Amino acid sequence: MVYSFPEEVLEYVFAFLSSDKDRNAVSLVCKSWYEIERWCRRRVFIGNCYAVSPQIMIRRFPEVRAVKIKGKPHFADFNLVPERWGAYVYPWISAMARSYPWLEEIKLKRMVVTDESLELISKSFKNFKVLSLSSCEGFTTDGLSSIAANCRNLRELDLRESEVEDLSGHWLSHFPDNFTSLVSLNMSCLGSEVSFSALERLISRCPNLKTLWLNRAVPVEKLASLLRRAPQLVEFGTGACSTEIRTDIFSNLVEAFSGCKHLKSLSGFWDVVPAYLPAMYSVCSRITKLNLSYATVQSPDLVELISQCSNLKCLWVLDYIEDAGLKALSSYCKDLQELRVFPSDPYSAEPNVSLTEQGLVTVSAGCPKLQSVLYFCRQMSNAALIAIARNRPNLIRFRLCIIEPQAPDYLTLEPLDTGFGAIVEHCKELRRLSLSGLLTDRVFEYIGTHAKKLEMLSLAFAGDSDLGLHHVLSGCESLRKLEIRDCPFGDRALLANAAKLETMRSLWMSSCSVSYGACKLLGQKMPNLNVEVIDERGPPDSRPESISVEKLYVYRTVAGPRADKPDFVWTMDEDGALRFS
Amino acid sequence: MSLPKEHDYIGLTEPSSMENSSSSIVSTESEKNTVLNLKETELRLGLPGSDFLEKKAGTGISLFGKDLKDEGNNGFSQIPLKNLVSGAKRVFSDAIDGSGKWDFPINGGSEVDLGNGGSENTNTLQSSLAGPSGKEIGNRNPRKPVEEKKNDNNSAAPASKAQVVGWPPIRSFRKNTLATNLSKNNDDEGKSGVGSLYVKVSMDGAPYLRKIDLKTYCSYKELSSALEKMFSCFTIGHCASHGLPGQEHLRENCLKDLLHGSEYVLTYEDKDGDWMLVGDVPWEMFTDSCKRLRIMKGSDATGLGMTCNLLSFLVMTI
Numbered sequence: 001m002v003y004s005f006p007e008e009v010l011e012y013v014f015a016f017l018s019s020d021k022d023r024n025a026v027s028l029v030c031k032s033w034y035e036i037e038r039w040c041r042r043r044v045f046i047g048n049c050y051a052v053s054p055q056i057m058i059r060r061f062p063e064v065r066a067v068k069i070k071g072k073p074h075f076a077d078f079n080l081v082p083e084r085w086g087a088y089v090y091p092w093i094s095a096m097a098r099s100y101p102w103l104e105e106i107k108l109k110r111m112v113v114t115d116e117s118l119e120l121i122s123k124s125f126k127n128f129k130v131l132s133l134s135s136c137e138g139f140t141t142d143g144l145s146s147i148a149a150n151c152r153n154l155r156e157l158d159l160r161e162s163e164v165e166d167l168s169g170h171w172l173s174h175f176p177d178n179f180t181s182l183v184s185l186n187m188s189c190l191g192s193e194v195s196f197s198a199l200e201r202l203i204s205r206c207p208n209l210k211t212l213w214l215n216r217a218v219p220v221e222k223l224a225s226l227l228r229r230a231p232q233l234v235e236f237g238t239g240a241c242s243t244e245i246r247t248d249i250f251s252n253l254v255e256a257f258s259g260c261k262h263l264k265s266l267s268g269f270w271d272v273v274p275a276y277l278p279a280m281y282s283v284c285s286r287i288t289k290l291n292l293s294y295a296t297v298q299s300p301d302l303v304e305l306i307s308q309c310s311n312l313k314c315l316w317v318l319d320y321i322e323d324a325g326l327k328a329l330s331s332y333c334k335d336l337q338e339l340r341v342f343p344s345d346p347y348s349a350e351p352n353v354s355l356t357e358q359g360l361v362t363v364s365a366g367c368p369k370l371q372s373v374l375y376f377c378r379q380m381s382n383a384a385l386i387a388i389a390r391n392r393p394n395l396i397r398f399r400l401c402i403i404e405p406q407a408p409d410y411l412t413l414e415p416l417d418t419g420f421g422a423i424v425e426h427c428k429e430l431r432r433l434s435l436s437g438l439l440t441d442r443v444f445e446y447i448g449t450h451a452k453k454l455e456m457l458s459l460a461f462a463g464d465s466d467l468g469l470h471h472v473l474s475g476c477e478s479l480r481k482l483e484i485r486d487c488p489f490g491d492r493a494l495l496a497n498a499a500k501l502e503t504m505r506s507l508w509m510s511s512c513s514v515s516y517g518a519c520k521l522l523g524q525k526m527p528n529l530n531v532e533v534i535d536e537r538g539p540p541d542s543r544p545e546s547i548s549v550e551k552l553y554v555y556r557t558v559a560g561p562r563a564d565k566p567d568f569v570w571t572m573d574e575d576g577a578l579r580f581s
Numbered sequence: 582m583s584l585p586k587e588h589d590y591i592g593l594t595e596p597s598s599m600e601n602s603s604s605s606i607v608s609t610e611s612e613k614n615t616v617l618n619l620k621e622t623e624l625r626l627g628l629p630g631s632d633f634l635e636k637k638a639g640t641g642i643s644l645f646g647k648d649l650k651d652e653g654n655n656g657f658s659q660i661p662l663k664n665l666v667s668g669a670k671r672v673f674s675d676a677i678d679g680s681g682k683w684d685f686p687i688n689g690g691s692e693v694d695l696g697n698g699g700s701e702n703t704n705t706l707q708s709s710l711a712g713p714s715g716k717e718i719g720n721r722n723p724r725k726p727v728e729e730k731k732n733d734n735n736s737a738a739p740a741s742k743a744q745v746v747g748w749p750p751i752r753s754f755r756k757n758t759l760a761t762n763l764s765k766n767n768d769d770e771g772k773s774g775v776g777s778l779y780v781k782v783s784m785d786g787a788p789y790l791r792k793i794d795l796k797t798y799c800s801y802k803e804l805s806s807a808l809e810k811m812f813s814c815f816t817i818g819h820c821a822s823h824g825l826p827g828q829e830h831l832r833e834n835c836l837k838d839l840l841h842g843s844e845y846v847l848t849y850e851d852k853d854g855d856w857m858l859v860g861d862v863p864w865e866m867f868t869d870s871c872k873r874l875r876i877m878k879g880s881d882a883t884g885l886g887m888t889c890n891l892l893s894f895l896v897m898t899i
Contacts, residue, residue: 078747079779083790161754168854189754191872192854270758294758344759346749376749403749434750460748485747 007032011040020045039063046070047505049087049111050530053559054095066105066130067096073508073553074458075483076110077135080510080551082536084566087111088138090120091564097124105130112136118143122150129181130156137163141171141192148174156184160213169194169217175202184211188237188268193217204229213237216270224252231259237291238268245275253279267291274301284308288335291316293342299325307332313369314338319355319376326359330366338372339363346376346403357384364391372397379410380437385419389426398423399434405461405486408438415439421446424454431478434458444468448475456481466493473497483508490548491518502528506555510534514552517545522554523572530557531572532565540570753779778868784812784845784876795868801860808847812876849874 014037017023027037043066046052057064071087089111096103103125113136121128128151133139141164147157148171169192175182182202187194196218203209209230218226218239227233243249253276257263263283272295287309292302293316302317303325312333319341321329329336341359345352357380364370370392380402389395409416416437424430424447431453435443439462447454448471455478463469470493472482482504490513501507501522516533519540523531533540534551561571751759757778783790791811798804847859851870859867859874 075747077752078750079753079792080747083792161752163753166854293755342755343749343751346751346759376751401749405745405748458750460750 007036010036014040018043042066043105044068048555048557049089049092050559050562051505051555051557054092056558058095058099062099063102064100065103066107067092067100067103068105068107068109069111070109071111073483073506074110074481075485075508075510080485082534082566082568085534085569086562086564086566088564089113089136090117093117093120093124097121101125102127104128105132107132107134108136109134110136112138113143114138115140115143115146119146122146127153129153132156132158132160133162134158135161140165141167141169141190144171145174148172149176152176152179153181154179155181155208156211157182158184158186159189160186162189164190166191168192172202173198177201177205180205181208182206183208184235185209186211186213186237187215188213190215191217196222200225200229206230207232209233211235213267214239216240216268219243220253220276221246221249224249224256227256227260232262233260234262235265235267235289236260236263237266238270238272240270240272241268241276242271242273245273250276250279254282258282261286263287265289265291269295269297272297274298277301277305280305281308285310287312289314293318293340296320296344303328309333311335316340316342318342318344319353320344321359322354323356323359323362324354326355327362327366330363334367335369336363336367337369339367339370340374341376342374343376343403351378357381360384361387361391364388369394371395374399374401376401376403378403379407380416380419381409381411382414382416382419382422383409383411385416386422389419389422393426394429395423395427396429397432398427398430399432399458400436401434402436405436406438407436415442417443417446421450424450429453432456435462436460440464441468441471444471448472451476453478455479457483459484459487461486463487463489466490469493470496473500479503480505482506484510484512486511488513491515494518495521498522498526501554502526502556504556506553508551508553510551512552513548515546516540516543516549519549519552519572520545528556528558529554530561533570533572534568535570536568778871780849780871780873782808782811782874782876785878787812787876793874795871800864801867804859805847808874808876845876846879847874848877 010033014023014026017026020043023037023041027034038060039062041061042064044057044061044064046057046067046069049069049071069089069092071089072081072085075081076085087110089108093106097120101124104127106121106128107130111133113133118139121131123146131147131151131154136159139162144157144159144164147154169190172187172194175198179202183206192215194215194217199218203212203226210233212226212230212233213235214223214226214237216239220238220241220243223238227236257280260283264286266280266283266287266289269292274297277297284305285308288311290306290309290312292305295302296318298320299322302321306312306315306325306329310332313335314337315329315333317325317340321341326341329339341355355377357377360373360375360377361384364387371394373395374397377400380400408414409419417440420433420435420439420443424433428450430451433447433451433454433456435458441464444463444467447457451457454476457472457476457479459482466489468487469484469489472479473493474497479500484507487509489509494509494514495518519531519533522529530553532553532555533549534553535549537543537550540547540549561573565571778795779792780795781790781792793807793811795804798807848856849859849867849871850856850873852872856875862870
């Protein structure tokens with residue numbers, strides 16, 4: 001009988017539950033389980049930093065060791081969220097500094113992190129181990145110096161894709177001489193050169209180092225020396241590889257790589273001279289992840305490398321690979337699960353490479369395990385999309401970006417509704433979808449009907465009317481995040497599906513047709529949502545209510561309206577008045 | 582509270598009397614001409630999705646009622662694809678005709694009522710949308726590329742497209758990587774201004790900084806006037822120029838009165854991390870090496886290795 005188990009037994013059992021979903025379910029069983037569970041939860045994930053306050057988190061979960069927090073909406077990656085919008089981490093750090101002295105892990109995404117925050121982290125948590133700042137900004141290398149100097153037990157420092165004000169490379173030298181615990185270091189986003197000898201010494205004295213992503217400033221001729229000191233590396237990112245090829249550099253590199261028997265992931269390769277690529281052939285057969293998206297190398301050289309990577313699971317590459325290269329990929333890499341093809345020249349009017357929809361079709365046919373796709377191209381057809389859907393019903397993520405907005409099926413000049421319709425119909429496990437090209441409301445009807453597991457949907461320049469939005473909001477049962485730009489969606493669908501918004505994490509709509517009046521109404525009627533209008537033209541009150549707002553961000557929250565809004569963000573409130581702090 | 586105005590963003594303007602959407606479900610025009618009736622927008626917190634609609638269908642209170650359900654069952658599946666295509670094409674041509682919300686007048690805002698008999702609402706929409714202040718440089722109407730293609734009046738077909746903010750969806754660090762690569766590999770003369778190069782611009786004393794794309798300018802003059810517009814709310818000083826002959830820079834645009842008060846200097850951080858005065862090197866060299874910009878107070882700039890005797894330098898030109 002459940003009620004005769006002592007708490008300690010239940011706590012022991014709960015400790016085996018790692019997924020948040022399971023823990024959330026457990027905490028709903030009864031009050032005593034709620035209490036037991038909350039005292040033993042060690043990891044908390046907060047998908048939207050404004051959905052809950054630090055105080056609420058701390059009050060419910062007093063013994064947390066690891067926190068992951070996400071801030072700005074995804075479209076901030078593409079400059080659609082103005083500077084100073086928010087997502088400041090300092091209040092979280094300061095609250096946790098007081099209440100979680102044993103905190104070990106902080107992982108942040110799209111948040112504003114200041115040097116002050118970093119210094120506070122470095123001084124407040126004695127057993128601090130993991131700092132991961134993904135796509136963050138607001139700090140300088142001085143902040144990194146604090147982390148390096150004070151976090152004696154640091155294992156991971158990951159700055160992936162963050163914007164760091166690079167004052168100097170001196171921060172790395174702040175790791176003390178007796179510091180040996182480093183397991184993972186990702187400094188690829190930094191510009192400045194770090195002291196190479198300090199880097200060498202750091203690597204030499206950290207025997208558990210598994211992941212090292214260098215920055216561009218480390219030249220290729222210095223790589224061999226680093227690799228020789230860390231043959232145990234599993235993930236390695238080079239710096240720039242543009243030094244003119246020389247026999248001694250090349251042979252050193254070959255030798256160094258051949259000593260790395262555990263290498264599984266390679267990245268970097270900025271400006272790589274193709275002649276360097278063969279230096280890696282000895283490790284290719286073990287490689288499962290390859291990021292060549294900074295390598296401006298032509299297709300034949302890429303194929304040479306890829307053809308040796310029979311165990312490749314994940315490839316990021318520029319469209320220099322072309323259809324021919326993708327065909328080779330599909331024949332050599334049968335284990336491929338994820339493919340991302342980025343555009344080398346997205347702003348020119350004419351294509352600069354021979355990469356078309358055919359490349360993706362070929363990969364979908366040849367790689368049975370393919371489940372995750374991000375593909376930039378210039379032409380697409382319904383026939384191709386239908387083929388892809390039929391080939392790969394196991395797709396989980398499908399993000400297609402046809403570079404020209406509203407480009408139709410290039411063969412028939414029709415919208416791409418049926419093509420994407422086939423994708424959602426066949427790929428029943430699809431969780432993430434980004435659409436592009438010419439699309440009418442019909443595609444949304446298909447999505448609403450079939451995409452029952454869809455969690456995230458990104459739309460741009462699509463649809464004809466509110467009906468499109470209504471199909472999505474009323475049909476997609478699993479929808480959590482919806483981001484829309486430049487679509488003719490207005491008030492009706494939004495207001496009719498207001499309750500749906502409480503079941504989602506967030507909704508972003510920019511350059512659509514949602515009127516200020518509708519935003520006000522939504523804010524008034526839905527107290528559990530923050531309805532934020534972003535408008536750089538001045539207070540929405542100064543314009544007629546029927547005028548569309550520039551940007552709208554709606555998210556569910558238990559923390560009420562946020563207090564740190566900049567002067568171009570207004571919360572639509574229940575008392576009908578505008579509120580900005 | 583008065584009834585909100587019609588939402589006529591495609592510009593198919595027959596400001597008809599209030600239509601219930603039960604009629605003419607096929608054409609997208611009528612969809613848009615339906616007036617937003619406040620009573621219909623009164624929210625009922627029912628379950629999301631069709632259940633909600635079903636419950637309310639009888640009372641006709643929901644916005645869509647059973648009309649949408651009907652549309653879902655019958656209307657849409659019966660529409661021949663051709664009509665949908667023409668509907669979509671109409672959207673394009675409407676944009677070109679200039680009616681409706683999706684078309685910004687290229688000249689920037691004062692032209693109203695480009696459409697045929699556009700309602701008052703359309704004008705208001707247009708003029709409000711077309712009159713930005715403080716908008717990021719490069720934020721343009723998404724339909725612009727279409728317009729440029731179809732307008733034969735364009736004097737020169739641009740080698741690169743008019744850029745829409747955030748499209749295609751590529752992260753800034755990738756864009757900057759590409760820009761560097763392209764400028765190195767680019768041999769063709771025809772290609773110019775490809776790629777983008779976002780740099781941050783800060784100004785001493787200003788509460789926030791902005792980001793600009795250096796590739797959207799071709800000269801110091803353009804950059805200067807763009808910056809001036811961006812930071813125009815702060816005092817800008819003018820001054821005589823400093824310059825070396827034979828170089829394309831701020832020199833020809835100089836000479837404003839010195840009496841404007843505070844003096845600012847435009848500086849940039851180059852690839853080596855040094856702060857330099859903007860204007861000394863040829864434009865291309867500048868864009869190749871500029872990592873960020875800073876508008877600093879003239880008094881702070883004296884240590885920047887200038888050979889000129891002038892104590893203050895021109896920053897902003899008109």
